[in-house]
Amino acid sequence: MDNEVFVFGRCEVRVATREVLLSGAQRPMEPRPFELLVYLIRHRGRIVSKDELLDKLWSFDFVTASVIARAIMKIRKVLDDDGDTGELIKTVHRTGYRFMGEVREKAVPPAPAIVMPAAPSAAAAAAFPSSSSEVSATSGVSMPTTLALLPFENRTGSGDLDWLELGLLSLVVRDLGAHPRLQVTSIPSLLNALQAVPKEAAFADRADDLTRLLAVRHVARVEVHGGPLRFELRCTLVGEGRTESTMLAATGLPNLGRNLVRWLEGRFFPGEAAAELQADAGDSVLGRALQAIAEQKWTLALELLATVLRLEPAHLGAQVERLRALVALDDNAAFELGDALLARLREEPNQAAEAAVHFELAQAHVRRRVNDKAKHHLEEALHSAPGKAARESVISTTLLRANIAINEFDFTVASALADRAETLCNGNGSVFDQLRILSLRMVIEGETGSMVQAWTHARRAAALYRDHGVLVGQARAECNVANASASLGHFRMAEEHGEAGLAISRSLQVPTDSAVSAMLLCGVYRQLRKPASLARVLSILEAVDTGDAPRNEGFRLVGRAHYALAIGQVGDAAWKLSQAADEAAAKGQEMQLHFVLPLLTGALIHDGQLDAADDACRRIASLTKLARDRNLQGALWHSQAQLALARGDRERAIALLRKGRDVTPLGWWNAHARLDGAWLCIEQGRSTEAVELLRGLETWLDEHPAGLALSARLAHAQGRAGEARAAHARLAASIDGALPEWLAELGDCYEGQRVTELPRAPCVVTWM
Numbered sequence: 001m002d003n004e005v006f007v008f009g010r011c012e013v014r015v016a017t018r019e020v021l022l023s024g025a026q027r028p029m030e031p032r033p034f035e036l037l038v039y040l041i042r043h044r045g046r047i048v049s050k051d052e053l054l055d056k057l058w059s060f061d062f063v064t065a066s067v068i069a070r071a072i073m074k075i076r077k078v079l080d081d082d083g084d085t086g087e088l089i090k091t092v093h094r095t096g097y098r099f100m101g102e103v104r105e106k107a108v109p110p111a112p113a114i115v116m117p118a119a120p121s122a123a124a125a126a127a128f129p130s131s132s133s134e135v136s137a138t139s140g141v142s143m144p145t146t147l148a149l150l151p152f153e154n155r156t157g158s159g160d161l162d163w164l165e166l167g168l169l170s171l172v173v174r175d176l177g178a179h180p181r182l183q184v185t186s187i188p189s190l191l192n193a194l195q196a197v198p199k200e201a202a203f204a205d206r207a208d209d210l211t212r213l214l215a216v217r218h219v220a221r222v223e224v225h226g227g228p229l230r231f232e233l234r235c236t237l238v239g240e241g242r243t244e245s246t247m248l249a250a251t252g253l254p255n256l257g258r259n260l261v262r263w264l265e266g267r268f269f270p271g272e273a274a275a276e277l278q279a280d281a282g283d284s285v286l287g288r289a290l291q292a293i294a295e296q297k298w299t300l301a302l303e304l305l306a307t308v309l310r311l312e313p314a315h316l317g318a319q320v321e322r323l324r325a326l327v328a329l330d331d332n333a334a335f336e337l338g339d340a341l342l343a344r345l346r347e348e349p350n351q352a353a354e355a356a357v358h359f360e361l362a363q364a365h366v367r368r369r370v371n372d373k374a375k376h377h378l379e380e381a382l383h384s385a386p387g388k389a390a391r392e393s394v395i396s397t398t399l400l401r402a403n404i405a406i407n408e409f410d411f412t413v414a415s416a417l418a419d420r421a422e423t424l425c426n427g428n429g430s431v432f433d434q435l436r437i438l439s440l441r442m443v444i445e446g447e448t449g450s451m452v453q454a455w456t457h458a459r460r461a462a463a464l465y466r467d468h469g470v471l472v473g474q475a476r477a478e479c480n481v482a483n484a485s486a487s488l489g490h491f492r493m494a495e496e497h498g499e500a501g502l503a504i505s506r507s508l509q510v511p512t513d514s515a516v517s518a519m520l521l522c523g524v525y526r527q528l529r530k531p532a533s534l535a536r537v538l539s540i541l542e543a544v545d546t547g548d549a550p551r552n553e554g555f556r557l558v559g560r561a562h563y564a565l566a567i568g569q570v571g572d573a574a575w576k577l578s579q580a581a582d583e584a585a586a587k588g589q590e591m592q593l594h595f596v597l598p599l600l601t602g603a604l605i606h607d608g609q610l611d612a613a614d615d616a617c618r619r620i621a622s623l624t625k626l627a628r629d630r631n632l633q634g635a636l637w638h639s640q641a642q643l644a645l646a647r648g649d650r651e652r653a654i655a656l657l658r659k660g661r662d663v664t665p666l667g668w669w670n671a672h673a674r675l676d677g678a679w680l681c682i683e684q685g686r687s688t689e690a691v692e693l694l695r696g697l698e699t700w701l702d703e704h705p706a707g708l709a710l711s712a713r714l715a716h717a718q719g720r721a722g723e724a725r726a727a728h729a730r731l732a733a734s735i736d737g738a739l740p741e742w743l744a745e746l747g748d749c750y751e752g753q754r755v756t757e758l759p760r761a762p763c764v765v766t767w768m
Contacts, residue, residue: 006041008088008101011079013037020078027078028349032057032383033071040089044099047092067383072097145268146216147239148185149173150206151194156227161253164224167291168257171283174317175261177352182268185214186392187294189432196469207238213468215430218268222260224253231256237267254283285311286318298325316344320356327364334364354384359397369588371404378404395421395433402440409628411448418444431468435461435477442480446487447631449665455484462497475505475513479520486524487667489699489707494524502540511546515555518544522562529705529735531566538563554583554592558599565603574603574612581619590623594632597623601639602767605646613643634664638672642764645680653764654680661693671697675706676764679713683760687717705735706766709743716750716758724750740768 006013012021015038020029029037035057040048053068072089075081081088088101149172151165166187176184185193193213197206207219218239225232226249233248233256246263250256265272289304302325308318319341326334338361345354358381365374378401382394402417418440425433438461446454458480465474478501486494498521505513518541525534541559546552557580564573577600584592597620604613620626620636641656657680660673674697678690694701694710701707712727728747732739739747745759761768 004038005106006038006103007106008041008103011088011101013041022078022080028351029078030071030074030349030351030384032067033074033078036068036071037075040097040099041101041103044101044103047096047098049096053096067379068097071383144181144183145218146183146185146214147176147218147220147264147268148190148193148210148214148216149220150190150210150222153221153223155223155225156231158227161224161227163288163291164253165291166294167287167289168224168253169222170290170294171254171287172257172260175258176264179265179269182265183391185216185430189214189392189430191294192432192470192472193430195472203236204238204243211239213431213470215433220264224256233260235260235263237264252284253287286315286321289318289321293321293325296328298328301325302329316341316348316350316353320353320360323357323360327360327367330364330367334360338364351384355381355393355397358384359393359400362397362400366400366404369407371408374404375401391424392430392433395424395429395436398424399436399440406440406443406447409447409625411444414440414444431464431470435464435470435473438464439477439480442484446484446667447629447665449630449667451484451487451666455481455488458484471504471508475501475508475510475517477501478504479513479517482520482524486527487671489671489697489701489703491524491528491699491703495521495528498524502537506540511544515541515544515546515551519555519559522559526562526566527704529566529737531563532736534563534566550583550587554580554587554589557583558596561599561603570603570607574600574607574609577603581616590625593619593623594625594629594635598635598639602642605639605642606763606767610643610646613639613646617643630664631667631669634660634669634673637663638669638676638764641673641676642767645764650680650684658693671700672764672766675700675704675710676766679710679761679765682710682713682717683758685717687714690714690717705731706768708734709746709765709768712750713746721750721752743768 004015006015010023013019014021018029018031018034020027020034020037036053039053039057050068072091076089079088088099090098090100092098149169152169154161154164170187173184173187176182190210193210196213197209201209203221207221210216210219218237220238221236223234225234230249230251231253233250234245235248236243236245244267248256248259248263250259285304286308289301289308292298292301292304302322305318305322305325308315309322312318319337323334323337323341326337338357341357342354345357358377362374362377362381365371365377378397381397398417398421402414402421405411405414405417418437421433421437421440425437429437438457442454442457442461444454445451445457458477462474462477462481464470465477478497482494482496482498482501485491485497498517502514502517502521505517518537521537522534522541525531525537538559542556544552544555546555557576561573561576561580564570564576577596581593581596581600584590584596597616601613601616601620604610604616617636617639620632620639623632626632626636637656637660641653641660644650644652644656654677657673657677661670661677664670664673674693678693681687681690681693691714694714697707701711708727708731712724712731715721715727716724728750731743732747738744742759742761749758
């Protein structure tokens with residue numbers, strides 16, 4: 001069916017080549033409107049409902065029927081079929097659409113799967129016998145050729161030309177990206193992969209590693225020699241077990257880049273007419289700007305782009321790159337520029353540029369938590385993307401949309417988008433695509449109660465980083481494993497992976513990752529009652545500078561509070577946590593409040609400030625995401641249970657903890673509710689209830705101080721004196737320093753040194 005050609009009126013629609021002609025002249029049409037037009041033509045004998053169109057054409061998107069109306073409007077504009085009363089497409093009110101044109105179909109013989117005209121050279125034909133048409137064995141559909149270009153090597157001897165490393169590379173990637181059957185790895189993905197590849201390795205070995213990491217078929221190495229009047233370029237192309245080299249010459253580096261584009265296209269697609277590449281007056285300066293962007297030197301990039309735009313004010317590529325830099329700098333000017341570019345692109349259609357502008361505007365809105373606008377732009381980015389849009393670009397757009405869904409606690413949508421990203425990878429995505437999808441799935445599973453599955457995803461991601469030698473991101477992956485491990489009570493594993501994450505981030509000198517790793521370890525060591533280890537990690541956290549003063553202070557306040565709690569200075573901890581909560585509220589950091597406020601409530605209670613603790617509970621209850629976040633609900637009920645216990649109402653405390661057990665997904669707050677509820681039940685002589693609450697918490701009972709204390713208390717209550725003494729001894733040995741007085745008295749009872757009534761815990765056991 002892809003060989004269909006539909007003719008109606010002045011129009012001709014060629015399905016195989018995705019072309020629309022009006023009176024013989026080609027008219028550009030975006031991918032989704034084109035697919036909609038073809039679908040309506042194929043089903044022209046009936047009314048096609050909006051629901052059917054959404055199901056068939058937007059099955060992976062979460063959109064409303066308004067997207068169909070916009071696509072119909074774009075079709076009518078291309079076909080000169082004006083208004084709802086147009087002759088070709090009829091709008092059936094509240095139902096759908098029907099194609100009304102008189103259609104005749106041209107008989108077109110199927111195109112051969114492989115087109116092999118005479119190659120420019122015998123060597124090229126021998127080296128790349130299948131490059132011109134990578135065909136799927138299962139579908140017969142021609143697949144795009146995939147290529148990774150290494151940073152260009154400056155062999156000119158001129159330091160002034162260092163910009164060719166990534167700048168000239170970016171210009172070549174831009175021009176190659178215009179070919180409908182060629183996909184080139186983006187610069188950021190390439191740079192990530194190169195950090196995992198030994199620099200001193202032979203090119204063939206590096207090419208093998210990059211092929212594996214980036215899921216590409218071909219890798220090219222480029223050296224630039226000569227200058228300043230004449231340059232030479234030496235390219236070595238490796239792929240599918242073949243190697244070919246060439247040498248090209250030109251005056252001026254941009255011309256050299258264009259010659260390389262023509263050569264690569266000729267090798268991959270022999271016999272095809274080469275695309276005409278336009279020379280831009282500011283290409284050399286643009287190359288320097290692109291180098292700065294690749295190095296994330298955003299301010300310098302803006303200065304260089306301003307020079308390009310003075311030479312050529314209408315330069316679309318420079319305007320889009322300027323937008324990217326403004327978004328990276330969080331500059332409000334991005335919104336004005338983005339809107340202006342979209343207005344221009346409505347008059348001068350350019351699908352790739354439009355998709356890029358929408359994506360950048362979406363990121364700008366995400367930074368400001370304006371999710372509705374961000375979702376709108378992501379939807380438009382997906383609809384604007386040309387049919388051959390790079391897979392990694394579409395995956396990035398899909399995953400950003402999924403992250404918004406997670407922030408809105410819409411896990412059904414987030415999970416479906418993760419499924420879509422995996423479909424796009426088609427089992428053959430780059431290692432980085434796999435890692436991004438695993439990270440997304442880990443969060444979704446953790447938030448929806450499948451903590452064991454989240455832990456599995458986290459461990460798989462960390463193993464991928466280690467197995468492939470990818471250091472960038474590995475620290476966060478190790479922290480994810482540590483966090484998931486702690487939630488399941490695997491504290492020895494949490495400590496091991498947390499320390500690994502901290503070591504990696506420090507060796508790479510990535511301040512934010514170091515701060516995150518140190519923060520996590522502070523929490524782990526507070527839970528394990530190891531103030532000496534905590535003090536060591538806190539000293540690292542104090543020295544880290546993330547470049548964001550409020551974030552620095554917030555991290556340090558919470559770290560200091562953990563240490564104060566670990567050494568029993570609850571009043572000091574409460575003061576620091578109150579400061580951290582105020583800082584987070586002032587900056588609109590609600591997720592930080594989700595963590596800080598429950599910790600603050602507990603510190604205030606144990607410092608005897610019950611009225612202030614009441615206020616903290618009310619602050620938790622006022623958080624906008626409480627109704628949708630079951631973990632946050634569990635944190636609130638745990639805080640309220642502590643307050644009830646402090647005021648002597650043990651039955652209410654148990655009821656609240658049971659509620660937390662029943663509603664909160666498996667993880668941190670669920671475990672705390674069950675541990676503390678079990679302790680209170682044991683104190684009231686209800687050991688059977690305690691056993692039921694503790695079912696499934698074996699790792700917590702074996703590795704967490706509160707769990708060890710519970711094991712001893714339950715064994716004593718059930719008359720297993722020897723087990724009680726052994727569990728209490730393990731508890732005493734597991735923590736730094738002396739046990740709290742009431743726990744030490746319980747130990748005496750287990751040893752038979754006291755015959756009086758067992759002392760009751762003055763607080764929940766997880767706060768011992």
